[in-house]
Amino acid sequence: MSPHSQPDGHEPHWRRNLIVCLFGSFTTLVAMTLMLPFLPLYVQQLGVEGQASIARWSGVAYGATFLSAGLVAPLWGRMGDRYGRKLMLVRASLGMAVTMALMGCATTIWQLVGLRLIAGLAGGYSSGATIMVAAQAPRNRSAWALGLLASGVMAGNLAGPLIGGILPTLIGIRMTFLGAGCLIFVAFLATVLLVRETPRQSTTGVRIRAGWADIPDKSLVLTTLGTGVLLMVATMSIEPIITLYIRTLITDPARVTFTAGLVMSAAALGSILSASPLGRLADRAGHGAVITGALAVAGILLVPQAFVTAGWQLIGLRFLMGLSLGGLLPCLSALIRHNVPDHSVGSVMGYAISAQYGGQVVGPLIGGFAAGQMGMRAVFLGTSVLLLLGAVCNWRVLRLSPPPP
Known part of the structure; x- marks a missing residue:
């Protein structure tokens, strides 16, 4: 059955948006996970000594992004409902591009951890992409579209550490962070130029607060x-x-x-x-x-x-x-x-x-x-x-x- 035959109010540009979200999610996940192989080495470069301390700070630095991202995910989802989901993708990709590049300029472990926390607060491209695809795809194609997006996310998680194991030996750790920031910036440009979203009518705060009551x-x-x-x-x-x-x-x-x-x-x-x-x-x-x-x-x-x-x-x-x-x-x-x-x-x-x-x-x-x-x-x-x-x-x-x- 053709999705065009389903009058369920889906976004007319959902296919193109899905492709951009797939590309953006893959590239941002590659950029965010390529640090895994060399993160302990970078932590050591920042002045942390001792194997136990290096392992502990590596875990703190890596987990900081997930902690802050989990705390603000409902907020960004609500903001997307109110002001548009493309805006959330633009915010996330630009924020992640800047913070990722700045990680390569860190001089202390506290700066790295702080930037990782900011990356979680400002980022969340793949989460925003999931919300956009879920909301825009026709209902009879939603699981397929979300599955395709999930494949891109998992492929990024798989490819990132592989790339991160090669790049630092070629260009150095700090330049690898800069390259990751540039990669996310490409996703930012693609999102700004290619994603289309039907203008949204303003949603009152009362209706948003009543959203849970509206769930059947x-x-x-x-x-x-x-x-x-x-x-x-x-x-x-x-x-x-x-x-x-x-x-x-x-x-x-x-x-x-x-x-x-x-x-x-x-x-x-x-x-x-x-x-x-x-x-x-x-x-x-x-x-x-x-x-x-x-x-x-x-x-x-x-x-x-x-x-x-x-x-x-x-x-x-x-x-x-x-x-x-x-x-x-x-x-x-x-x-x-x-x-x-x-x-x-x-x-x-x-x-x-x-x-x-x-x-x-x-x-x-x-x-x-x-x-x-x-x-x-x-x-x-x-x-x-x-x-x-x-x-x-x-x-x-x-x-x-x-x-x-």
Whole structure:
């Protein structure tokens, strides 16, 4: 069915906007994640001494952006509802371009951490792009469009560290930050020149405050927000122990980090490949069915991961898990889009993004604590139980929910 035949008030320029958002999200994520391989080296250059202190400050500097971004995501979503979503993308790309370039000029660790905090406050391009695509795409194509955007985001997360492992040896760390700022500035120019948005009528503050009251099925929206948190907790709880777990499977110490990288990349690659196809399936078969099925399959796949005996087994299982979870966030976003009034989409999506950031913070803490107290296998099995409970909860709520208007 052609999306033009759906009189659902979608933005006429949604396809071009999707392409720009895809490009902008990919480039900004590349720029933001390419520092991962050399961040500890830069922290050391800024005067931090001792391996423990370098590791601690590297974690603080990297996590600062996610902390501040999670706090302001609902605000930017609400501002986008009121003043236009293109403006939010322009603000985010320009703010990130400037702060990223300034990171290359830092002379103390406090300046770096402060700039990372500002990057989170001022940035959020991929989050804004998700809100724009969710609000503008036709409802019968929303999960597909969001899946395509999610593939670009995950590809940026995957390509960034690879590029960051090469550039500093060629041009130096400080010039790499400057290059990242220039890359984001290209996304800024593309957004300014190419994104089109139908002029919005001013929305009164009363109507925005009444947005939650206008949602017909609050339990469904709350379940969707909770599922986003659960997904991030389940994903990030495994990340801190991957390398340690690989060490128990491989006798050659030189292969541990390489295999751990393959394990992490396998899950990301699976998600990149499946996000758009699962989104297309959800548009046809229903978002709830895909969400429930993805959680159930991922929960089942976690059980054998706790009992693997070789690295290649874990690589294969993580790839399959990435395939199963790739379309989950796009489907959650599409479900919000279908069940929230247009004037409140940005606000609710902002809360969803903020909740996901919270899951990214809590997940590693839970995983690290559980591994230390009960062993690494307990992390896989406990995460499996969480995902299966999430599948049951979604099935019950979605079964009782009326169809969206």
